[in-house]
Amino acid sequence: MTKRRSRGDGGLHWDEQRQRWIASVTVGYSPAGKRIVRKASGKTKTEAHNKLRQKIREYEDGLLIAHSGYTVADAVTDWLTYGLSGKSTGTIDNYTNLAEGHIIPRSAPGSFAT
Incomplete structure (x- = not known):
């Protein structure tokens, strides 16, 4: 049985067209109510997930805030x-x-x- 991801951990799926794993997570909502989504891709699940965790860390640290x-x-x-x-x-x-x-x-x- 596959392991269930915890809340806030995002999702992983295989993109057949790009032949890459895509990891995505919602980090918040804009003033207009739209979701703010951060995405990362990689050749392996682990690579995509690690890139996404890095983007989440940068977002939480305020590096992506303009x-x-x-x-x-x-x-x-x-x-x-x-x-x-x-x-x-x-x-x-x-x-x-x-x-x-x-x-x-x-x-x-x-x-x-x-």
């Missing part, structure tokens, strides 16, 4: 603009006043890494 210049103030402004659909006018006014009066002025000038 600096985008997206600040906390930008995120709050976007949330106020696009994230409050379906809320009442009073709620939107309350959130806007709190954000513009407290969060945006006190946010650090640094940016998020995406």
